Every structure is written in structure tokens, then in C-alpha cells.
Amino acid sequence: MRETTITLPGFGPGTTHALTVLAFGDPDARPHVHVQGGLHADEGPGMLAARMLADRLAEAEREGRLTGCVTVVPAANPIGLGQFVLGDHAGRFDLYDGRNFNRDYPDLAREVAARVGPSLGDDPEANLRLIRSALAATVEARKGPTPSDALRLALLRLAAGADVVLDLHCDGEAEVHLYTCPAALDRILPLAALTGCRAVLVAEVSGGNPFDEALTRLWSDLGRELPDHPVPHGCASCTLELRGRSDVSRELGARDAAALFDYLVHMGAVAGDVTLPPLPCDPxxxxxxxxxxxxxxxxxxxxxxxxxxxxxxxxxxxxxxxxxxxxxxxxxxxxxxxxxxxxxxxxxxxxxxxxxxxxxxxxxxxxxxx
Incomplete structure (x- = not known):
């Protein structure tokens, strides 16, 4: 396991925030799966599941089972983790400007297309590598005017090169459910089966530019922007809602971490075999x-x-x-x-x-x- 800390600016003079990233396996290996919890910092189930998944991955790495690359951010919103109003935690919205921490991610398709278009050829895999490089350069060139925008860009930098991105959330009170885009559905449905989703909600554009959609829809948009070249769909992402806010326990966290780990096995990021259960619902x-x-x-x-x-x-x-x-x-x-x-x-x-x-x-x- 490689642990790194990304320092983000704070709102006040002399203040900063720390984003901890845990990485497993060869950083150049494929598939690369990015998992994060707590983008809405008042939602604990995803943070516990991500933390317990990291523990399982560390063990698997010691056993030599990592065949891909997995990055885990157990607490993806250090800004929101520090927000309290009269004793109540307020982690969904930035108290500085009222914006939802899971909205307003930049739409980068046209910038990436302009950067990479002249270099594309007829080889889909070569185009995939070129686009990922251009995407990384585009995100790196962006600046965040506020600390929460700097956080958005830091998370995009971590996830932009991944084949699959899982953003873990929860609702007030809920059954397990998820949101994804049509182009990602085939790669995400096994996760829905393993986690026992009662609803799989699909939309090309859900509105507000959430984190997961900014990553998946980018590739669909690039296919339309660059119609003369083969553009594979380079990233499947979803928002996975792990029940409700009060559903935080070691038992549930272990169950969710086990389902996420089995999905990594299914995706080929971890060596092993897994049998997919039936999908509990239709998309x-x-x-x-x-x-x-x-x-x-x-x-x-x-x-x-x-x-x-x-x-x-x-x-x-x-x-x-x-x-x-x-x-x-x-x-x-x-x-x-x-x-x-x-x-x-x-x-x-x-x-x-x-x-x-x-x-x-x-x-x-x-x-x-x-």
C-alpha cells in the first residue's frame, strides 16, 4: 500500500485541508479502479466501507493477489468533515457558497477534444491512451478559485485515468441503490448484483454535473466530438448509495467492503474467482x-x-x-x-x-x- 497526502487550501489565512489517498498494486496496471467515500461528508456508510475495503486490499496485496491498480480515498471531503452548525454536521453543501460538494464538476470534453484531436488515428487502444494523457493535462491545467473547487479538481486528477470509478454515498433512509449512465451500465450491473441494489437509476444527463457523471459522460461526448476516429468508452462510473445515514456499523461496513472486493475480483483488479448473484432489479x-x-x-x-x-x-x-x-x-x-x-x-x-x-x-x- 502506498499512502499519499494531498494538501488543499483552506478558506482562512494559514489553513489547509488534507486528502489521504491509499493506492494498491502497480500504478501502471490495468484495470485501474478508483473508490471514494464521503464526498458528502455527513454520509458515513461509504467512508466505513471504503476504509474496510482498503484493509482487505492491503491483505490481498501482501498475498500477491493485486493484478490491477486500485486507489481508495476513504474520506473524499476533508472540507465538509470540518463543517458544523450549532453542533450538527453539515457535509453536503459548502457553507461558504452553498454549493453541493457533488455538483459543478467541469465539463472537459471540448477542451480534451481540441487538445487531442489532431493526434488520433485508427487504433482504438492508442486513442484511449492519447485521450487519457490529454485529459490528465487538461485537469492539471485547471485552477480552483475556491477550496471546494480545488477539492473537485484533486478528485478528478485521481480518478480521470481509471477504468472504473465508484463514488460511495448514502441517502436519509434507503435501500442500496445506484445511479449511472447508459454507456457504463454493462460494467456497473455486476456491482449492483453484488451489493443487492433495489434500484438502478440510469440517465445520460442527470443535471448539475455530479462527480461520477463528469467522468463517464466525458467519453460519450468525446465520441460525438471526434466522430472520425474510434474512441473507446474509457471510464465507467457510478454513484452507489449504501442505505441511510444511520446505517453505520462494522457489520454493514464489512458486508459492503466484501461486495466491493468481489467486484474488484470480477473486474480483474484482484486475482480470484467470484460468482455473480442474480440482479435484484431491472435498470x-x-x-x-x-x-x-x-x-x-x-x-x-x-x-x-x-x-x-x-x-x-x-x-x-x-x-x-x-x-x-x-x-x-x-x-x-x-x-x-x-x-x-x-x-x-x-x-x-x-x-x-x-x-x-x-x-x-x-x-x-x-x-x-x-
Whole structure:
């Protein structure tokens, strides 16, 4: 294991942040898989899974089983880890400017295409190497105007050359689910099977330029920008949501780390054999995912548990008016698995109350929550 520390600027004079990176195997070996947890720094399940995966990889490396390269960033957001408001951790949004730490990653396709276009030929593998080199140079040339932008670029530099990128998150309360792009789906579905995903949400553009999409969609865009040359799809990435915020335990972390390790074996980064279980769900369009919202304020209770298959018209939640006692039912308008909901139980008007993975697209625009 090679441990390195990347120093990031802080907001105040004389302040810095430290990003720890753990690398396993030959840095030039393929496949290269990048795993990170805690980009939303108030989400613990992914950080624990990444840390426990690193422990397993260290053991496998000692046994001589590393055939590829794996980089692990157990805590990908040191800025957010230090943000507290009146005793509550606030790791999803940058308190300096309000931006989501998992949004606003740069769209680099045109810059990379301009840099590499004249050098491409008819050999897909040679083009792949040229594009990765151009991508690295493009990211390296960028400057981050704020510490959180510097963090975004540091994470892109670490992951840009990877064949597969796994960004570990969680929801408020949820079943395991993931988000990915169509071009990455074939390489990501084995991960969905191994982790027992109850929903696999697919979109070419989900809105807001999240980390995983900035890496995967780049290659699809390059194929369109450079139509006269073969451009392989060089990176498959996903956002893997490991249940809810309170689902942090050594038992769950070990289970998730084991599933991630088996995926690395399946991908050929670690020597061994693994049998894929059946996929627990069919992929669904993110545009078909219903985001239930509160029509009135009040105290929130749920009529169904996460993981329940619901039908259009079913009561999913109830909101009690604390003044009158009136109960307002919130019904599904989409059929599918109720896969996530918030951890809080006081509703304001417009509060997102949960998500249902439907099979029929009906939304457009920004498909992800803020």
C-alpha cells in the first residue's frame, strides 16, 4: 500500500485541508479502479466501507493477489468533515457558497477534444491512451478559485485515468441503490448484483454535473466530438448509495467492503474467482423516478417501509397538521420500488418525502435532488 497526502487550501489565512489517498498494486496496471467515500461528508456508510475495503486490499496485496491498480480515498471531503452548525454536521453543501460538494464538476470534453484531436488515428487502444494523457493535462491545467473547487479538481486528477470509478454515498433512509449512465451500465450491473441494489437509476444527463457523471459522460461526448476516429468508452462510473445515514456499523461496513472486493475480483483488479448473484432489479430510467413532495406542512409518518413495491394510488406517507389534527395522505403516482426517504419527520411544504423507481420516463430537466 502506498499512502499519499494531498494538501488543499483552506478558506482562512494559514489553513489547509488534507486528502489521504491509499493506492494498491502497480500504478501502471490495468484495470485501474478508483473508490471514494464521503464526498458528502455527513454520509458515513461509504467512508466505513471504503476504509474496510482498503484493509482487505492491503491483505490481498501482501498475498500477491493485486493484478490491477486500485486507489481508495476513504474520506473524499476533508472540507465538509470540518463543517458544523450549532453542533450538527453539515457535509453536503459548502457553507461558504452553498454549493453541493457533488455538483459543478467541469465539463472537459471540448477542451480534451481540441487538445487531442489532431493526434488520433485508427487504433482504438492508442486513442484511449492519447485521450487519457490529454485529459490528465487538461485537469492539471485547471485552477480552483475556491477550496471546494480545488477539492473537485484533486478528485478528478485521481480518478480521470481509471477504468472504473465508484463514488460511495448514502441517502436519509434507503435501500442500496445506484445511479449511472447508459454507456457504463454493462460494467456497473455486476456491482449492483453484488451489493443487492433495489434500484438502478440510469440517465445520460442527470443535471448539475455530479462527480461520477463528469467522468463517464466525458467519453460519450468525446465520441460525438471526434466522430472520425474510434474512441473507446474509457471510464465507467457510478454513484452507489449504501442505505441511510444511520446505517453505520462494522457489520454493514464489512458486508459492503466484501461486495466491493468481489467486484474488484470480477473486474480483474484482484486475482480470484467470484460468482455473480442474480440482479435484484431491472435498470430503470432516472427520468421515471418519482420524487414525492409534501403538499402541506406537519408531522410526517410513513405507511410503507423503504424497499416496498408500491402501485400508483397507494398511500406512501401521511402528514398530520399539529394544529387541527387533520391528516393528509401522500399517494404514489408511479408504480415501482420505494427506495429512499429522508431521515427527518417534520415536513415543510415542498419537502421531498421519498423516491419511487418507476419504469416509464416522465420527468426532464434536473433529475437529482439539490
Amino acid at each position: 430503470a430510467p432516472l427520468a421515471g423516478s418519482e420524487a414525492l413532495t409534501a403538499p402541506v406542512p406537519g408531522l410526517l409518518s410513513y405507511a410503507v417501509a423503504v424497499g416496498t413495491e408500491v402501485s400508483a394510488g397507494d398511500v406512501v406517507a401521511e402528514i398530520t397538521d399539529i394544529g387541527t389534527g387533520r391528516v393528509s395522505a401522500v399517494r404514489a403516482t408511479t408504480s415501482g420500488v420505494f427506495y429512499a426517504r429522508p431521515a427527518t419527520r417534520i415536513a415543510e411544504v415542498g419537502k421531498r418525502l421519498g423516491k419511487i423507481a418507476g419504469a416509464v420516463p416522465f420527468r426532464d430537466g434536473l433529475l437529482l435532488s439539490p
